[in-house]
Amino acid sequence: MYKVRVILDTKEDVIRTLTVNNSINLEELHLFIAKAFGFNGQEMASFYRADHEWNQGEEIPLFNMSEFGEAISMSTCILKETLPKTNDKLIYVYDFFKMWSFYVEVIDCNNELLMEPTVVMSIGEVPDEAPEKEFIADKNEDSFEDQFGDNDFESLDDIDFDNY
Secondary structure, eight states: OEEEEEOSSSSSSSSSEEEEEOOBBBBHHHHHHHHHTOSOOOOOOOEEEOOOTEEEEEESSSSSOOSSSOOOOOGBBHHHHOSSSSSSEEEEETTTTTTTEEEEEEEEEOSSSSSSSSSEEEEOOOSSSSSOOOOOOOOOOOOOHHHOOOSGGGGGGGGGGOOO
């Protein structure tokens, strides 16, 4: 049995603690998380591996996205293999149009079997709309302006492109 804490990335605390069998795959976890937060589970979603500082890593998509052969997907990832120990983390994104984002962390794991997954703690209400996301990239040391300067392309305004 795994006890998993799932936190919705919003200003207000919205948290669910779930217990699930450690032998389920991530697709089953995805459906249970969606249900626990009041979603129908019919939208596209992905898990992302995360380190202990919540830095996003490899994507685990809902479906095999490879054109050829088998690739990683939620159905091929077993929970106890993907998150083998306490404090292991995933980032879960549900509905790519609305970008509901969740932090998923194993808070306890043992070999006990459950009859069915359960929500053992529920804090807060899911807002009507997903919070706006800010996508801010780190400043690249070799930025475009550093390499080419701000004014290198102003001379292009003087060219009459109709002649070409």
